[in-house]
Every structure is written in structure tokens, then in C-alpha cells.
Amino acid sequence: MTSDSRGFSVGSEVGRLRRVMLHRPGLELDRLTIHNKDELLFDDILWLEEAQREHDAFADLLRDNGVEVVYFRNCLAHILREEPLRDELLDDALALEALDIPLAGALKKELMGMNPADLAEVLISGLTKKETEAIVGDIRSLAIRFPDVNDFLIRPLPNLYFQRDPFAFVKNGVIVSCMNFDARRREPLYAHAIFRHHPYFADVQIIFGDDPRDCAPYTIEGGDVLVLSEDTVAIGVSQRTRAGTVQIVGRRMAQKLGIRTVLAVDIPKIRASMHLDTVFTMVDRDAFTIYPGLEEHLHIAELRYDADGALEGIVDHHSLSDCLRRTLHMDHPRFIETGGGDPIAAAREQWNDGTNTLAIAPGVVVTYRQNVVSNQVLRENGVKVFEIRGAELGRGRGGPRCMTHPLMREQL
Numbered sequence: 001m002t003s004d005s006r007g008f009s010v011g012s013e014v015g016r017l018r019r020v021m022l023h024r025p026g027l028e029l030d031r032l033t034i035h036n037k038d039e040l041l042f043d044d045i046l047w048l049e050e051a052q053r054e055h056d057a058f059a060d061l062l063r064d065n066g067v068e069v070v071y072f073r074n075c076l077a078h079i080l081r082e083e084p085l086r087d088e089l090l091d092d093a094l095a096l097e098a099l100d101i102p103l104a105g106a107l108k109k110e111l112m113g114m115n116p117a118d119l120a121e122v123l124i125s126g127l128t129k130k131e132t133e134a135i136v137g138d139i140r141s142l143a144i145r146f147p148d149v150n151d152f153l154i155r156p157l158p159n160l161y162f163q164r165d166p167f168a169f170v171k172n173g174v175i176v177s178c179m180n181f182d183a184r185r186r187e188p189l190y191a192h193a194i195f196r197h198h199p200y201f202a203d204v205q206i207i208f209g210d211d212p213r214d215c216a217p218y219t220i221e222g223g224d225v226l227v228l229s230e231d232t233v234a235i236g237v238s239q240r241t242r243a244g245t246v247q248i249v250g251r252r253m254a255q256k257l258g259i260r261t262v263l264a265v266d267i268p269k270i271r272a273s274m275h276l277d278t279v280f281t282m283v284d285r286d287a288f289t290i291y292p293g294l295e296e297h298l299h300i301a302e303l304r305y306d307a308d309g310a311l312e313g314i315v316d317h318h319s320l321s322d323c324l325r326r327t328l329h330m331d332h333p334r335f336i337e338t339g340g341g342d343p344i345a346a347a348r349e350q351w352n353d354g355t356n357t358l359a360i361a362p363g364v365v366v367t368y369r370q371n372v373v374s375n376q377v378l379r380e381n382g383v384k385v386f387e388i389r390g391a392e393l394g395r396g397r398g399g400p401r402c403m404t405h406p407l408m409r410e411q412l
Contacts, residue, residue: 008204008407010169011230013282014359015409016066022059022404023072023161025051025393027125031156040158040183044395051392055161058366058388058403065360065386070407072163073120075194080116082197087112089193093123096186097154103132103141107153110135123190126156159184162398163405164277166191167209168222170233171257175249176209180219180240207252208245218245223275223402226282230411232327234263236276247303255309261327262303267294272351277401279355283383284363285412287334288324289355289374292346295320295335302327336381338374345373353390353399360386362412366400368393 008019029048037045059069080086090111094104107127111119127135129144132153136144143153159165166187168175174195177188192209195201208214224236233253235246243264250262265276273279279291300317317323324333338354339346346354354371363383367375368390375385388400 007172008169008201009172009411010227010406010409011171012409012412013226013228014284014362015412016362017062017358017360017406017409018066019068019070019408020062020404020406021070021072021075021163022055023163024055024059025158025161026073027121028156028158028160031126031152032158036152040156041181042158042396046158046392046395051161054389054391054393055403058393058400061366061386061388062360062404067360070200072160072190072194073124075198075200076123076190077116077120079193079197080119083112085193085197086116086119089123089190092189093154093186096189098143099153100141100143102139103136103143103153106136106139106141107132122154123186124157124160126152127154128152155183155186157184157187159396160187161393162223162396162402164398164402165221165223165275167195167405168220168225169204169405169407170207170225170227170253170259171230172203173205173207173253173257174209175207175220175222175225176214177221178209178215178219178245179221180216205256207256208249214248218242218248220245220249221275222405223277223398226276226280228263228282228324229328231258231260232263233259233261234265234276237264237266238276239269239271239274241275250303250305251309251311254305254311260305260307262305263323263327264301264303266299266301271397274397275402277356278353279350281355281357281359281401283336283357283359283365283378284334286330286332287336287363287381287383289336289338289357289378290320291350291355292337292339292341292343334381336377336383338371340373340377342373349374352394353397353402356399356401358400358404368399370394 029046032045090108176192179185221240224241226234237243246264253259300323302315304312339349349371354374357365359365366386369387
């Protein structure tokens, strides 16, 4: 499949990358304060202008390596040109905020009159009470009458630049996430609307997220989904993805995409290892970067499906190496430890997303520059490393893989 094709296909973690979805950070990052950062899932307050410079350099690096970059914000603005869809999406988005009926109605009326780009900005960066009052004027609303003008009536989405999480492409299908935390639940709402209505994505089939029952408590996030091969997918059972959801998604991938094996990987359910790709990513056809000690404590359940998508059985594994050797037909999987296995370097660099690598081709990855030890160890193991600045971007607790959603990779 050529890079100028409109096709979508992700059949591996390391096939040459041809098309990605990114979101350039915007005003939503400037909405972070010391008072709301925890609720919005941040550990710190970011400097927007520097984060944008870092993100632009990252996007340029991808383009320089033959990758087409598609921006989430532009896709959202495009579909908002259609009035019926704008009406529906505003209803759904406002329903996720604690607004009374008079305020929701008045606000929707004003937002319906905005141009698509400005409306997309509001849906991503949110509205404070003060900004809302300027739009709707004097209204009989209890929510707008409380004194703190910095409270948000539409909450910002500062995590949106981590495009890996709201959805997950597997082959020519997409899993639309059900996010674990309330702060991110509007992100997949917008993603679903884009995949359902944007002509660019007309050939994409939604595997999970189309059914009204595909919602909490059946949470799943894209950072837990690793496409290891054309017929094998690993999904982390993590702080943010539940085991029951993995089995639902596994059955649908088997029936609709021909996936024959799903590896449910049980990882610690803590923020430091929030997703599977926080502690484990693929960097070459036979090589993986992994947080030291993780392999010794893993429990992996291998779900096997027949050609009709029926579950044949579940096999338990306690050796990641043996599991990968068996399912991916590898002679000897190579594990490259974050921080070179040194406990202090590993802990520091894993917190700086040292394990969260983005493969743009077999044996070619993008990492953050600050992970000096991990990057050197990757090179010593034959991996070509492109380093990007991430002093600001990384403070959001996500690396190059987290920021990038592959839409098309070449087959291995």
C-alpha cells in the first residue's frame, strides 16, 4: 500500500510508518493550574509555547522520514461543518458536564453559531464560567452563579496530545476507547464522531465503541494495545483497561479482523505503569524495550481463536519470553532494559517515558533526548535512535508512542 493511498492498516508495531494522527497542544495546556492538575491527570504545569515547539519538531521529524501527519483538531473542525452532526455532538459533549438545563440550552444555541474551527477549539480547550457568562449573558443558572470564575463549565482536554489513548487502530479496524477517568471521556466521543463521519475515514470499521454498551465499567485505552503481528495483539490489563473488556474486544477482533491470538498482559495497576506501553514496547522484529524486573512478575493469558472467531481456549503464561517465542514464532526474543537495567537510571528514565518508544521502521525508533542511558543501550543493541526534545511534553507522562497514533504501517 503506498503512502498516498487513503487505506488504513496497522498490522504490527514496527512496520515502516506511513501515516499518523497527532494533536498539536493548544490553549487546553494553558488551562492547567496547581488547583486542577490532579483532576486533569497531570503532575505538573506545562509551558505551552515550548511544548508546541517540541511537538512541531517531532512532527517535522516524522515528515522527514516519509510519514504523513494528520491532525486531530483539523478532522474535528471538518466534521463540525455539518449542522446535524454539530447538533448531535454538542448534545453529547454537554451531557458529560454538570450543567443545568437552562444553561446547557443557552450555551448550545450560541455554540451552534460558531464557525467550525472556533467550535473545535472550545470543545478541546473548554470554557470557564467567566467565558461562558460572556457568551450567554444573564441567565437563570445556578451553575454560573457560584463565585469562582475560574471553574470550568466545559472542562479542557490537556491530555489530548497523547493521541495513542482515545482509540487504537488494529489492521483496518479501530477500537474507540472507553476512558477510565472522567477527565478524558470526551476524547473518544470526538474520535468516534470523526471515524463515523469524516470522509477520510470512510473505510474504517469501528470494532469497539459503536455499541451504547461499550462504556464504563468496560474501560479500555489505546496505550494498552500493542499490535505485535498481523494475527496477534497484546492488551494490557492495567490501571485503565479491565480484563472483561479485553475479552469483549478480543472476540470482536477475531470475528471482524481475523486476529487469532490476544495476549492479556497483567501489569501493576498504578500510575507509574498506567498502560502496557509505559513499561513495554516493540523496537524491532525480535526486540522489545522493557522495564527491569517486569518480566519476572508477569501473568499473561493467551486467548486463542479459531478461523470463525470463536474462543478455543485460554492458556496461562508466566514467562514473557516463552509466550512471545510461541505466539510470534521467534527463535529468541530480545529484551532491552530501560536504563540498562540499573535500578536508579531505570526508575528515573521510565518516569521520563524511556520505555515509551515509537518505532517508525524495524529497528528505528523515536525517543526523548533526556533518556540518555536508555538511548545508549538501544544503540548498543543495534537500534537506530532519533532523539527529540521532551522537557515539556514529557511532563505530561507520555512519550513519543503516547503522542502518536499510527493509521498506516507497511507490512513486514
